[in-house]
Amino acid sequence: MKTPPVTDAGVDTADPVIALDRVSKTYAGGVHALRDVSLTVRAGELLAVVGRSGSGKSSMLHLMGTLDQPSTGHVLVRGHDVAQLSDRRLSAVRAHWIGFVFQQFFLAPGRTALDNVAEGMLYHGIPAGRRRTLAAEALDRVGLGHRMAHRPQEMSGGERQRTAIARAIAVRPAVVLADEPTGNLDSAAGAGVLSLFHDLHSQGTTIVVITHDPVLAAQLPRRIELLDGRVRSDSGVGVVPEGAPR
Amino acid sequence: MSPAPLPRTPRLLPADLARVGLAGMRSRPTRAILSALGIAIGIAAMVAVLGISNASSADLTNKISRLGTNLLTVSPGRDLFGDSTQLPVDAIGMVRRIGPVQSATATGSVPGATVRRNDRIDPLASGGIAVVAARTDLLGTIGGTVHSGVFLNAATSRYPAVVLGSVAASRLGIDRPGGQVYLANRWFTVIGLLDPVALAPEVDRAALVGWEAAGSLLGFDGHPTTVYERSPDESVEAVRSVLAATADPQNPQNVQVSRPSDALQAQLAAKSAFTSLFLGLGAVALLVGGVGVANTMVISVLERRPEIGLRRSLGAARGQIRLQFLAESVALSGLGGAVGVVLGAAITAGWAAYQGWHVVMPVTVLLGGVAAAAAIGTAAGLYPATRAARLTPTQALSTV
Ligand SMILES: Nc1ncnc2c1ncn2[C@@H]1O[C@H](COP(=O)(O)OP(=O)(O)O)[C@@H](O)[C@H]1O
Ligand SMILES: [Mg+2]
Numbered sequence: 001m002k003t004p005p006v007t008d009a010g011v012d013t014a015d016p017v018i019a020l021d022r023v024s025k026t027y028a029g030g031v032h033a034l035r036d037v038s039l040t041v042r043a044g045e046l047l048a049v050v051g052r053s054g055s056g057k058s059s060m061l062h063l064m065g066t067l068d069q070p071s072t073g074h075v076l077v078r079g080h081d082v083a084q085l086s087d088r089r090l091s092a093v094r095a096h097w098i099g100f101v102f103q104q105f106f107l108a109p110g111r112t113a114l115d116n117v118a119e120g121m122l123y124h125g126i127p128a129g130r131r132r133t134l135a136a137e138a139l140d141r142v143g144l145g146h147r148m149a150h151r152p153q154e155m156s157g158g159e160r161q162r163t164a165i166a167r168a169i170a171v172r173p174a175v176v177l178a179d180e181p182t183g184n185l186d187s188a189a190g191a192g193v194l195s196l197f198h199d200l201h202s203q204g205t206t207i208v209v210i211t212h213d214p215v216l217a218a219q220l221p222r223r224i225e226l227l228d229g230r231v232r233s234d235s236g237v238g239v240v241p242e243g244a245p246r
Numbered sequence: 247m248s249p250a251p252l253p254r255t256p257r258l259l260p261a262d263l264a265r266v267g268l269a270g271m272r273s274r275p276t277r278a279i280l281s282a283l284g285i286a287i288g289i290a291a292m293v294a295v296l297g298i299s300n301a302s303s304a305d306l307t308n309k310i311s312r313l314g315t316n317l318l319t320v321s322p323g324r325d326l327f328g329d330s331t332q333l334p335v336d337a338i339g340m341v342r343r344i345g346p347v348q349s350a351t352a353t354g355s356v357p358g359a360t361v362r363r364n365d366r367i368d369p370l371a372s373g374g375i376a377v378v379a380a381r382t383d384l385l386g387t388i389g390g391t392v393h394s395g396v397f398l399n400a401a402t403s404r405y406p407a408v409v410l411g412s413v414a415a416s417r418l419g420i421d422r423p424g425g426q427v428y429l430a431n432r433w434f435t436v437i438g439l440l441d442p443v444a445l446a447p448e449v450d451r452a453a454l455v456g457w458e459a460a461g462s463l464l465g466f467d468g469h470p471t472t473v474y475e476r477s478p479d480e481s482v483e484a485v486r487s488v489l490a491a492t493a494d495p496q497n498p499q500n501v502q503v504s505r506p507s508d509a510l511q512a513q514l515a516a517k518s519a520f521t522s523l524f525l526g527l528g529a530v531a532l533l534v535g536g537v538g539v540a541n542t543m544v545i546s547v548l549e550r551r552p553e554i555g556l557r558r559s560l561g562a563a564r565g566q567i568r569l570q571f572l573a574e575s576v577a578l579s580g581l582g583g584a585v586g587v588v589l590g591a592a593i594t595a596g597w598a599a600y601q602g603w604h605v606v607m608p609v610t611v612l613l614g615g616v617a618a619a620a621a622i623g624t625a626a627g628l629y630p631a632t633r634a635a636r637l638t639p640t641q642a643l644s645t646v
Contacts, residue, residue: 087527095561096253124559125256
């Protein structure tokens with residue numbers, strides 16, 4: 001896996017895709033999942049979020065993905081304050097700008113990989129035929145061009161997660177948010193998924209990956225470590241490949 | 247740097263909505279069938295009730311219009327002292343003289359006369375068959391028909407000949423003319439059997455003898471006991487108002503005038519009351535079916551929280567989630583409704599064929615059945631769909 005060269009210009013001018021500004025999240029019942037977190041994810045980054053279980057990684061990802069609202073502070077997605085947007089607007093933001101990948105894959109069991117990926121574009125107003133074309137392209141990109149007609153039951157864990165990743169990247173969102181995508185996979189399949197992220201990153205996709213596997217995290221250009229809801233360390237803005245969207 | 251323009255959430259395409267609404271049903275077919283069953287039964291019951299009552303009312307209405315509603319009867323009542331009275335001997339002639347009257351005829355009961363299969367049978371066991379003197383033009387006026395043999399004519403009216411009403415014939419065990427019966431201690435020849443007479447059921451239970459023979463052989467006094475009269479439809483009320491006074495000018499207050507078709511009209515009214523009752527029961531079945539669908543939907547929403555969470559993360563707005571579950575609920579009970587309509591129509595067709603009725607299956611009933619099911623589906627789905635839409639994405643995702 002070749003790491004693309006760092007360019008100062010890229011780092012400096014890459015657009016912030018997601019910005020957290022002194023964000024806290026307190027759940028009903030008084031759990032402080034996040035405390036005063038500020039960070040920026042720029043276009044073209046590939047960053048790992050690490051930390052113990054319960055340290056607030058998923059909470060942060062949900063806030064980044066507009067699935068939840070912060071208790072205090074501001075979450076900006078491509079410059080828009082999430083708190084100012086209606087449910088319908090937020091839904092459109094998720095549909096077009098954010099691709100999610102979950103630990104549990106969330107694939108419909110009875111349906112083929114192609115159908116599962118195409119279903120991910122249901123809320124974009126794309127006609128069914130075009131959805132299938134885009135889905136096929138996305139499956140090709142994740143290396144599953146030969147498995148399109150297979151159902152999840154007929155695929156390995158790694159292939160299922162690749163299908164889910166294809167669904168997340170099919171409309172080329174501004175950022176892909178992955179919550180422990182390798183958590184249900186053996187180490188070989190996990191490494192495969194991570195190398196897919198590297199490939200997608202080198203093609204310009206912005207990716208945030210939660211993982212508690214330090215070996216996997218170590219391979220990523222930027223690492224953020226959470227502890228008890230605070231940012232314990234941030235390796236700083238990492239590699240933005242050339243040709244990344246500005 | 248100015249922020250990128252915000253994307254919009256477009257409407258779900260109708261075909262996509264339909265597919266998403268049917269997806270739940272396809273993934274759990276058994277549950278879908280079971281919960282649609284209640285609706286199917288309710289709709290089938292209502293369609294069948296409406297269809298059958300329609301067919302039977304149509305049949306009755308047909309019958310009424312065929313028989314006519316212009317037949318009036320005049321019979322003696324009781325006087326002030328409670329004694330039964332008599333119509334004058336010439337009552338028929340008087341009634342005939344009323345302007346609009348087209349025909350008038352009569353029967354007169356022969357008191358004390360019995361009819362038996364033969365002389366060895368106890369006269370007390372005469373089976374409730376009345377011996378009645380009949381005018382030769384009786385059948386034409388009351389709308390009766392001869393089942394077999396012939397009716398009385400001017401010649402046979404003078405002789406010991408008898409025509410049996412349908413009930414009388416079967417009570418005597420006689421199924422064809424030609425034999426003899428023992429009537430008021432004489433042998434009478436059975437010359438004809440009648441079909442049932444819808445407007446004059448009393449004739450069904452009578453043994454009809456000629457007016458003259460009744461006088462000469464049975465001591466009949468010539469007083470009619472029922473005068474039958476027909477006039478054009480538009481004059482029926484006018485005739486009715488003068489009938490009593492014409493038939494018995496001395497004692498019009500003792501005369502009873504009635505309209506036999508009223509009984510059939512009353513049957514028609516009674517039928518519609520019955521129909522309402524059964525419709526009510528069908529509606530209860532439908533309501534129970536709707537509760538079943540709502541229950542299935544609530545469970546479905548609970549089970550499918552991860553799916554809801556995924557769809558929210560894929561960009562489904564609250565409204566689109568609500569619409570999905572509403573569509574599923576409507577599809578579920580619409581399926582039940584469609585099955586119910588087919589079932590109800592089949593039951594109606596079968597029953598009508600069995601009864602020999604003309605099948606009347608109003609399109610409004612069929613469409614109404616499906617529409618009712620869809621409406622129930624909407625009502626049943628409203629609460630579960632709203633619950634599904636109210637889940638926040640994180641709540642929905644955190645169930646796993
Ligand atoms: N919906 C919720 N309601 C209440 N507490 C929550 C909720 N989600 C997460 N938490 C709590 O917030 C803390 C952080 O959780 P989470 O963000 O899932 O951490 P991680 O993903 O790093 O394991 C935990 O203590 C967890 O129990
Ligand atoms: Mg987590």
